[in-house]
Amino acid sequence: MNGSEAQKTIGGYPRELLKNKSDLTERITCGVCDLILRDVVQHECGHRFCSSCAEALQNEPQPHFCPRCPPDSLEAPIRNIYPDFAGRKEIRLLQVRCVNSGCPFDGILSDYLTHQDSCQHSRVPCPACDKHMKRVELEDHSLKDCTERTITCRWCNRELIHRNMKQHNSVCPKLEIPCEICKKSNLPRDEKIKLHQDPENGDCPRRKRFCKFRRVGCEFTAPQEQMSGHLKNNQQEHMNLLLDDNINMRTELEFMKKKLEKYESMELGEKGASALHCDNPEEIVKMVVKNLKQNGIVMEKTSVEETTKHLKAVDQAMAVKNVVITEQFLQIKSLENTSYNGILVWKITNISQKRRDAISGKQTSIYSPYFFTSCYGYRVCCRIYLNGDGMGEGTHISIFFVIMKGANDAILQWPFRNKIIFVLLDQNNQEHIIDGFRPDETSSSFRRPISDMNIAIGCPLFISMSKLEASPNAYIKDDTMFIKVCVECHE
Template sequence: MASWTGLSGYPKEIATGNSVDKKFICNRCGNILREPVQATCGDRFCRGCVEVLFQDGAEQKECPRPNCMDEDDSTQRSVISKAEIFPDNAIKREINRMKVHCINKDCKWNGKFKEYESHFPVCEFRMALCAACGSEVKMNEMERHLRDVCPKAQLPCSDCGNLITREDWEQHQVSHRSVLCPACPSGTTVDREAFHDHFNRERHSTYVFHALHSSSTEIQRVATELALIKDDILARVQLLDERIVAINAGGGSSSGVLNPDQRVRQLFEQMSKSLNDRVDTKTGTFEGIANTLHRELDKVISAIEKLENHRRNMKDVVDSSAQRINALEQTLRVRESKIIELEQKLMDNNPLVTYNGVFIWKFTDFLRKQQEAQQGRNVSHYSTPFFTSRFGYKMCARLYPNGDGMGKGTHLSVFFVVMKGEYDALQEWPFKQRVTFCLLNQERGSHVVDSFRPDPTSSSFRRPQNNMNIASGCPLFVRLDALVSPGNGLLKDDTVFLKIIVDSTDIRDPSSPLDSTAAKA
């Protein structure tokens, strides 16, 4: 199916019967013309294709159609000018009458071409990207996808009110399975479903009765206080009533005595003056506080700006340091590769090389090398290469003082490595000899022994294409605490002896004399 971008033409598959007149085809993208235009050479293009053609700012270009040649010089390609390209409305009208159908799977829409562009963006069968997880989903299935399937859709948690993604939902619910028991003095947490059993088992009913009794006592105390307050209010109201009656009884007998209305008015004026004075005082106080806060706010803003500048400077320093660290790590990796290469060359020339499939590796300075491995430096070490025979398999051992994989930090890990040898073409592949590791006891005690037979399907035992294959062996060879334990005889004078034995009984030695059958052949 032809692709359809916002600039190129429409896919030819939309035409009913998939038969499209070539005059409707863009001479650049090969699709049905979209907003057709025509150049002076007679070729037609999509408007978007022309915009892409001239996007570098040039005013003239060779015609994109390979066999469009100049009329005056048939050896030269035809040149089209951006200023001489015009809309082809006649072709557009013809295209609009063409019968087409929707190419989205399961969509049954069909109609005229001019209706297709308005249908396609709203087609319910159109594939669209899920805004949450990025998966392609049909538009008519998007709501169900977000509701039931999408791993990134957010769901409200009824316990805490937070929005949790569907993929994290089960793990989040684990945090709500435990509740704090209010009756346990130590704040014990109990599984929500087992809370009722816990409450009965611990006999917390006493706690409930005590809580109810305390609540009842508090309610009685509050009721008593409310009764006292009510009696006091009633006494005050009665006293005020008596004063009002006395004032009314002596109403107009003397000109020097104020009537009740005048007295109330006077009281209101006094209260208003007192209130205004207090408001003025408070306003002045608040204005002083506001000015002080304003000055402090300016200081805080200034300090924040300084901190932001400092943060930006520190970010630049951190970015620069990170770049330097990356460069140093790259240099370190290169140097480590060179060191390993040099070590291998030295090992190849080592006089201790054996040719019988048995090698005893004296590994010294164990504790120092283990500490380096714990710090992430020199996590593994290779032994001297050894051979099954002078013209046989080339091999070595690899030892991790602080363990590797499942044994990291807890075990000594040892592995067997098949190396690229000079006589590999004469060997049988894959390598299938039994390998035995033996950590020798230096005080005549028990040795630690483990062995394995190679997996013929593993790439570790195929014919090496590089310097050596991937190591394979025993990540849980011996526990580190047992190894360094005093008096066990495995580690003595900070040295261990690892014996590697390769069963070579059924290996054909290329240096052995040829039998009579081979000689006749």
């Protein structure tokens, strides 16, 4: 026999295979392993062996004798063996039944050899956890019981190994858990539970609340039922905080008024000019400080009800004052950042929140700071829709160009003819998105403005949401986007 005929399996077939035990004779059993012959070979003496058993005897260093021959037989030493094809055919036709419990197979041995590789009742190991079971049970085990099976978290859709599920549930950001304060259930662990318990905007009835004087320095937090006691017992401290805050506001207001003097000769528009010459902020501050000082002396003599009414009046006065200060501050920043060369680099921060506001309809568009094409040129700005507008709504970011009413419109050429280019900057400086257009001179958007600004016109399909999100380029980085606007300047 050559090496290619050698069998990896040592020994014969198990005796239990035989359907009729009366067929179990010396003729079909191996003289070495005493099992049903496998790949029958025959010795010179006429006795049969499994080919693997005969080869094992031949490979021994000491000579072996045929186990079924008398010791004095001349043919007894194992020397030459030959394939027994008649014997192999006889073995293949033996009537057998499957030895696996519960298997109904009944047939000849040659069919059994094919059957045993797919027998649904044979015991096989699970490829994941190595546990042994019937093949017919393997699929159900892999889907339901295997500790090494891959599953998907029902909350966050993350794939993980089943044995790690308990550990994952302890940190899963989407897992619904009850609020530990009010015991309300079905709240995802991440932002919703935080929002539910948020002292300022939450809806948990037992959450800690901020003191109403927080914005002037009081850091006290407590459930709602404890807040009235805090307000009653700390009236003087709250009034002192209000006094200090208003003194600081007055100092800031005086500083801003001095700074505004530097820009008195510059064009701010009708609305800006009226705000700059408003005397109300200082009068409001004087009135508030005067009232606080007066009430600070007699605070202990006033009732809780009177104090509450007074605090509401002070709060309203502060709100008006803060609006005016904020408006003037923004006007100063606008003047400092205004471009006069026809180029605007627009930095848009907090993109994710602004996109959510655009999708919900809370604020669908954002205006850029205005800029000029030259020192005495056109006054223009841009308008961006982060959830798209018109044909780009819901699928693209849309950006438009707006001509505003300016101080020098009377000496400029109309209609507006300068080319406009929009550039979405890749913050890795790899591949910028560029789009632009030349004005349609028949459009009212490019005529001299009659109102504060003309109708916006531009690129409703500037960049698709899918391209923006899937692109490897850094168009949005650290929740910030940069858009460069260039206007040809030849007036």
